[in-house]
Amino acid sequence: DAGVIQSPRHEVTEMGQEVTLRCKPISGHNSLFWYRQTMMRGLELLIYFNNNVPIDDSGMPEDRFSAKMPNASFSTLKIQPSEPRDSAVYFCASSRQTGTGGNSPLHFGNGTRLTVT
Amino acid sequence: ILNVEQSPQSLHVQEGDSTNFTCSFPSSNFYALHWYRWETAKSPEALFVMTLNGDEKKKGRISATLNTKEGYSYLYIKGSQPEDSATYLCAPSSSNTGKLIFGQGTTLQVKP
Numbered sequence: 237d238a239g240v241i242q243s244p245r246h247e248v249t250e251m252g253q254e255v256t257l258r259c260k261p262i263s264g265h266n267s268l269f270w271y272r273q274t275m276m277r278g279l280e281l282l283i284y285f286n287n288n289v290p291i292d293d294s295g296m297p298e299d300r301f302s303a304k305m306p307n308a309s310f311s312t313l314k315i316q317p318s319e320p321r322d323s324a325v326y327f328c329a330s331s332r333q334t335g336t337g338g339n340s341p342l343h344f345g346n347g348t349r350l351t352v353t
Numbered sequence: 354i355l356n357v358e359q360s361p362q363s364l365h366v367q368e369g370d371s372t373n374f375t376c377s378f379p380s381s382n383f384y385a386l387h388w389y390r391w392e393t394a395k396s397p398e399a400l401f402v403m404t405l406n407g408d409e410k411k412k413g414r415i416s417a418t419l420n421t422k423e424g425y426s427y428l429y430i431k432g433s434q435p436e437d438s439a440t441y442l443c444a445p446s447s448s449n450t451g452k453l454i455f456g457q458g459t460t461l462q463v464k465p
Contacts, residue, residue: 339385339404
């Protein structure tokens with residue numbers, strides 16, 4: 237099992253540019269989460285999907301952020317336009333939920349370190 | 354908004370010491386409680402998922418307990434080793450959809 241795969245590992249971009257982060261969950265997992273890690277706020281939940289459907293996007297900072305999951309094996313997080321305050325490490329995680337209530341552990345990708353100058 | 358508090362924020366112990374951390378969360382609408390271990394330059398890794406009041410889980414020298422009625426969980430490390438140095442995160446789920454909100458973590462440093 238290759239685990240959760242995120243790309244790119246590092247992204248450096250200029251303010252105003254569009255940034256797209258990618259995630260491939262573990263095969264067979266039906267839940268996918270996007271988190272952002274910053275020194276100030278720790279691991280912050282941005283959005284999560286169950287069976288490819290967005291369930292809760294209340295953590296998405298503003299309209300500049302969007303996420304999609306077109307199929308069970310791929311998700312993207314897009315920032316357009318990017319700003320310096322978006323600089324952070326973005327983690328994708330997946331799990332195989334059985335029943336209800338978050339009873340299965342999350343498997344995290346290696347993260348994408350984003351720097352916006 | 355789910356308020357998750359972890360204490361202490363950081364901890365320095367000597368090799369061989371036993372230690373414990375606390376995770377506090379609202380006791381209403383409880384579904385599950387997760388513990389993760391996060392080493393520097395790596396990704397968080399799951400330690401335990403607990404769902405029932407009174408649950409106790411153990412993995413080697415690390416164990417955890419859960420009290421859903423009062424809204425807390427303890428993580429214990431017996432005989433700490435330098436390789437236990439990491440940040441330990443808890444994440445309760447208060448939603449039947451599996452939404453997980455992480456606490457700020459307890460950072461453990463074990464000195465040889």
